[in-house]
Amino acid sequence: MSAFRPGGLSLTEHALELCLLPQGASVLDVACGDGDTVKFLRGERKFDAYGVDANAPNGAKPYIQKAAADSLPFGEGRFDAIFCECSFSLFPTPEVVLREFSRVLKNGGSLIMSDLYARRESRTFDGQVRRLYTRAELEKLLTNCCFKLLAFEDHLDEMVTMAAELIMDKGADAFYRDMGGSADEFLAASCSYYLLAARKIGAAAW
Numbered sequence: 001m002s003a004f005r006p007g008g009l010s011l012t013e014h015a016l017e018l019c020l021l022p023q024g025a026s027v028l029d030v031a032c033g034d035g036d037t038v039k040f041l042r043g044e045r046k047f048d049a050y051g052v053d054a055n056a057p058n059g060a061k062p063y064i065q066k067a068a069a070d071s072l073p074f075g076e077g078r079f080d081a082i083f084c085e086c087s088f089s090l091f092p093t094p095e096v097v098l099r100e101f102s103r104v105l106k107n108g109g110s111l112i113m114s115d116l117y118a119r120r121e122s123r124t125f126d127g128q129v130r131r132l133y134t135r136a137e138l139e140k141l142l143t144n145c146c147f148k149l150l151a152f153e154d155h156l157d158e159m160v161t162m163a164a165e166l167i168m169d170k171g172a173d174a175f176y177r178d179m180g181g182s183a184d185e186f187l188a189a190s191c192s193y194y195l196l197a198a199r200k201i202g203a204a205a206w
């Protein structure tokens with residue numbers, strides 16, 4: 001089974017190689033959608049994995065809760081790792097979200113994120129994508145929220161493959177309308193797809 005995002009579960013598997021989680025680690029997938037990553041982490045990897053999504057139906061699955069990324073229903077230091085795949089560019093308050101990630105992660109815990117980003121210049125949009133951050137902007141946000149960036153990889157090929165499939169299915173006009181910008185705007189930003197790993201370093205006094 002392949003999750004509906006660039007790279008699918010293959011990129012999730014690769015992400016696990018970047019953070020080397022201990023057996024039975026507690027993991028949270030934020031904005032988990034249908035829960036493909038959570039099921040993979042619980043099933044094949046035997047992690048103590050849970051998911052939250054703002055649009056999750058109440059009581060649909062015992063390990064997935066309805067919750068927003070900026071208000072996680074967990075205590076401090078609850079998790080060894082957090083996954084946030086193909087969703088960070090959608091959040092209207094990114095620093096609040098990262099502070100929540102830091103709050104519920106153990107000291108030394110891992111953060112894995114993957115999403116669209118701007119290789120040339122950041123852009124804001126009105127559709128599914130709210131903002132394309134540059135790598136420098138992402139690293140600054142992480143640093144401000146007690147994270148140290150450990151790895152940053154560009155996965156343009158996976159993004160292009162998925163975009164081509166969506167354009168074939170929906171048509172170019174509908175695809176870019178849903179995204180909230182024109183093809184020229186995404187081209188001007190040199191849009192690509194990243195995978196990053198970061199580590200929580202210490203506690204914050206917010």
